[in-house]
Amino acid sequence: MTEQANDIDQETGIETTGHEWDGIKELNNPLPRWWLWCFYLTIIWGVGYTIAYPAWPLVSRATGGLLGYSTRGEVVEQIDAFETQNASLTTALTEVDLAVLDENPELQRFAISGGASVFRSHCSQCHGSGAAGGIGYPNLLDDDWLWGGTRDEIAYTVRHGIRNEVDPDAHWSEMPAYGQIFEREEIDDVVQHVLALSGQAHEAAMAERGAVLFADQCSACHGEDGRGNRDLGAPNLTDAIWLYGGDPTSLTYTVTNSRFGVMPPWSTRLTEAEVKAVAAYVHQLGGGE
Amino acid sequence: MSSSDPPPLYAAQEPIFPRRVSGFYRSLKWWIMGVTLGIYYLTPWIRWDRGPSLPDQAVLVDLANRRFYFFWIEIWPHEFYFVAGLLIMAGLGLFLFTSALGRVWCGYTCPQTVWTDLFILVERWIEGDRNARVRLREADWTARKWQLRLTKWTVWLLIAVATGGAWVFYFTDAPTLLRDLLTFEAHPVAYTTIAIMTGTTFLFGGFMREQVCIYMCPWPRIQGAMMDDHTLTVGYRDWRGEPRGKKHENTTGDCIDCMACVNVCPMGIDIRDGQQLECITCALCIDACDDVMEKIGKPRGLIDYLALSDEPLERAGQPPRPAWHHIFRVRTVLYTALWSLIGVGLVFALFVRADIELTVEPVRNPTFITLSDGSVRNVYNVRLRNKLGEPREFRMSLASDDILRIDVEGADTNVLTVDPDSTTLTRVYVTARPQDPASTEDRTDLRLWVEDVGSAERAYRDTVFNGRAG
Ligand code: SF4
Ligand code: SF4
Numbered sequence: 001m002t003e004q005a006n007d008i009d010q011e012t013g014i015e016t017t018g019h020e021w022d023g024i025k026e027l028n029n030p031l032p033r034w035w036l037w038c039f040y041l042t043i044i045w046g047v048g049y050t051i052a053y054p055a056w057p058l059v060s061r062a063t064g065g066l067l068g069y070s071t072r073g074e075v076v077e078q079i080d081a082f083e084t085q086n087a088s089l090t091t092a093l094t095e096v097d098l099a100v101l102d103e104n105p106e107l108q109r110f111a112i113s114g115g116a117s118v119f120r121s122h123c124s125q126c127h128g129s130g131a132a133g134g135i136g137y138p139n140l141l142d143d144d145w146l147w148g149g150t151r152d153e154i155a156y157t158v159r160h161g162i163r164n165e166v167d168p169d170a171h172w173s174e175m176p177a178y179g180q181i182f183e184r185e186e187i188d189d190v191v192q193h194v195l196a197l198s199g200q201a202h203e204a205a206m207a208e209r210g211a212v213l214f215a216d217q218c219s220a221c222h223g224e225d226g227r228g229n230r231d232l233g234a235p236n237l238t239d240a241i242w243l244y245g246g247d248p249t250s251l252t253y254t255v256t257n258s259r260f261g262v263m264p265p266w267s268t269r270l271t272e273a274e275v276k277a278v279a280a281y282v283h284q285l286g287g288g289e
Numbered sequence: 290m291s292s293s294d295p296p297p298l299y300a301a302q303e304p305i306f307p308r309r310v311s312g313f314y315r316s317l318k319w320w321i322m323g324v325t326l327g328i329y330y331l332t333p334w335i336r337w338d339r340g341p342s343l344p345d346q347a348v349l350v351d352l353a354n355r356r357f358y359f360f361w362i363e364i365w366p367h368e369f370y371f372v373a374g375l376l377i378m379a380g381l382g383l384f385l386f387t388s389a390l391g392r393v394w395c396g397y398t399c400p401q402t403v404w405t406d407l408f409i410l411v412e413r414w415i416e417g418d419r420n421a422r423v424r425l426r427e428a429d430w431t432a433r434k435w436q437l438r439l440t441k442w443t444v445w446l447l448i449a450v451a452t453g454g455a456w457v458f459y460f461t462d463a464p465t466l467l468r469d470l471l472t473f474e475a476h477p478v479a480y481t482t483i484a485i486m487t488g489t490t491f492l493f494g495g496f497m498r499e500q501v502c503i504y505m506c507p508w509p510r511i512q513g514a515m516m517d518d519h520t521l522t523v524g525y526r527d528w529r530g531e532p533r534g535k536k537h538e539n540t541t542g543d544c545i546d547c548m549a550c551v552n553v554c555p556m557g558i559d560i561r562d563g564q565q566l567e568c569i570t571c572a573l574c575i576d577a578c579d580d581v582m583e584k585i586g587k588p589r590g591l592i593d594y595l596a597l598s599d600e601p602l603e604r605a606g607q608p609p610r611p612a613w614h615h616i617f618r619v620r621t622v623l624y625t626a627l628w629s630l631i632g633v634g635l636v637f638a639l640f641v642r643a644d645i646e647l648t649v650e651p652v653r654n655p656t657f658i659t660l661s662d663g664s665v666r667n668v669y670n671v672r673l674r675n676k677l678g679e680p681r682e683f684r685m686s687l688a689s690d691d692i693l694r695i696d697v698e699g700a701d702t703n704v705l706t707v708d709p710d711s712t713t714l715t716r717v718y719v720t721a722r723p724q725d726p727a728s729t730e731d732r733t734d735l736r737l738w739v740e741d742v743g744s745a746e747r748a749y750r751d752t753v754f755n756g757r758a759g
Contacts, residue, residue, distance in 0.1 A: 030300035032504055034497075102699065130654030141668075144661045239661035240723075284698055286658065286668060286718060 098151035115281025149289035155279035167265035179256035197226040305557035308419035312576025333458035340678020385624035387515040391522035395569035408494040453486030524595035550574035645748040646674035663723035675707040682742040
């Protein structure tokens with residue numbers, strides 16, 4: 001500060017800092033004093049801030065700060081706040097009769113948007129994020145339901161699941177593996193009959209023989225006309241929807257080895273309100289009855 | 290300052306006591322102050338009927354519901370480009386005025402200038418003009434000094450509260466908020482905002498004043514880039530004024546060194562030293578000097594709006610070029626053209642805004658759904674927006690010759706009701722029977738029509754239908 005080498009600017013008579021860029025020199029004008037105070041204030045504030053809030057990195061974690069603030073804590077608080085805010089809707093949803101849910105549009109909207117997130121975190125792994133399912137995992141967008149497509153029926157399926165050992169109320173049925181009952185030709189005949197039932201190309205003579213076997217063995221569950229039975233989760237064989245494929249190869253495999261699709265019960269992991277919400281969500285995807 | 294004496298690192302604020310002045314520019318500034326303050330304080334109280342379910346405040350920035358109302362215009366967040374456009378226009382407008390007339394924004398309309406002016410006015414009413422104020426500052430803290438100071442601070446504080454108070458009215462319904470504020474039921478955010486605005490107004494208008502302009506504000510530096518030799522700014526005709534002298538002799542110039550121009554300057558500078566960073570071109574020194582020139586019988590305009598490019602002419606004894614010569618030049622014409630282009634664009638965009646706002650988003654997860662009878666269904670998320678104050682009914686349909694069928698989720702008809710001031714998202718189904726070509730083809734073009742049942746206005750969106758091959 002005390003070196004005297006700096007020039008005095010001719011125009012203004014003010015000392016320069018001695019810094020020069022392309023012939024332009026910087027005047028050594030004093031800063032305003034209030035600016036200095038503000039500068040000190042920010043330093044004090046900065047120190048205070050690192051004491052009040054998490055700041056200094058230590059070996060495994062940072063200092064916690066006197067105010068005990070954490071971003072995670074804030075998220076938890078926000079979730080709690082929203083849950084409190086939605087408490088009355090959640091209670092209403094727990095108690096609502098799903099059959100008349102659409103008489104209460106506000107509750108229905110709440111259920112659908114809540115159900116959408118339940119679906120995404122718990123159901124989409126098997127049924128797909130767009131609910132279109134896949135081989136062995138039912139498509140929830142169409143108008144065909146194995147165990148029923150009203151909101152209540154969907155909620156029951158979600159609550160108890162299908163063919164699981166956990167929930168005694170789970171939907172249950174089991175198709176025999178006809179590979180151990182039928183001869184190879186008989187299986188082919190039955191497959192031809194099923195193709196005929198669903199209006200696909202088939203061998204008429206074989207289908208006729210298959211019809212007899214079908215009436216004898218299959219109609220108990222799938223119905224005389226092959227339209228299935230929802231009490232037993234027996235699929236309708238006359239429509240265009242096939243869970244495991246409706247082509248001769250897939251059908252032959254199904255008849256020979258049977259299928260055994262399992263769904264876990266969700267009542268153990270979801271609240272009643274969440275079960276109803278996801279049922280309401282699935283119901284409005286296009287297939288709801 | 291001798292060269293053996295290093296300059297101080299930090300300087301205390303020099304007190305400034307602007308003297309009262311009258312004249313053309315002062316009157317102009319009073320008018321501008323009245324109009325701008327009037328606009329600021331009164332705008333939130335103007336009412337504008339928009340129907341029962343929308344607010345009736347003419348200018349309202351409804352942050353909570355993400356709406357901006359400006360008289361008959363209503364802007365939703367997706368139309369924020371209007372605001373962006375207005376900001377760009379404001380920027381270009383500033384460029385235009387600065388390149389033509391220097392820091393007119395600073396001198397006449399900047400809130401910092403307007404409120405400081407108001408605070409100085411109050412100061413003068415209570416403590417007297419310049420000399421009285423200088424004396425009062427030097428005086429001991431007697432009861433009279435306390436009384437004057439406290440009165441002044443109280444009035445300042447009242448103005449500051451009113452300023453902060455008016456600000457929040459732009460963001461909520463003003464009458465309701467005023468009642469809530471007075472009964473201590475308003476939201477803490479309102480009180481905090483008022484407190485902060487009150488504090489800054491009080492501090493900036495009462496104590497910081499020129500410090501804000503010199504050290505805190507970025508505009509002066511930016512404005513410097515907009516000016517050139519033709520820009521008209523406040524300047525001193527030193528070729529006419531110098532050598533200055535008290536005596537009325539032929540050897541001296543017109544300046545009698547009365548310090549009138551220095552004493553009125555709110556920035557505390559001497560314009561005779563030439564154009565300076567501190568000068569906000571408030572033109573008060575022009576008024577002060579003209580007054581003196583008239584008294585001593587010399588022509589006005591020793592201090593005046595001048596363009597640097599005229600200086601050689603004037604030094605050579607010729608008259609300056611007319612103002613329009615300086616104002617109309619490529620730069621200002623370009624700024625004006627750009628400014629009006631954006632303005633016209635915005636007005637155009639405002640008038641072609643669709644009455645039916647509609648988006649159709651085909652659901653692609655999955656691309657199609659097979660129904661039990663073999664039909665193929667596609668799902669479309671249709672978003673309809675109703676900006677009006679009443680509910681609107683919309684009928685969805687396909688082009689009349691289309692054999693595809695349309696359904697709306699959860700409804701028996703294809704008529705949708707959209708609540709006032711809201712947007713609905715609806716799943717719309719389009720189905721092709723197994724025998725329709727669309728069910729097997731890869732893609733079929735589709736036109737979705739929406740008709741406002743009340744007004745019969747129609748709008749459509751083109752999209753595609755995916756068949757089984759797709
Ligand atoms: S310098 Fe900044 S604060 Fe001062 S009058 Fe100009 S724009 Fe306003
Ligand atoms: S020099 Fe003149 S124009 Fe500039 S700020 Fe001072 S009074 Fe205003």
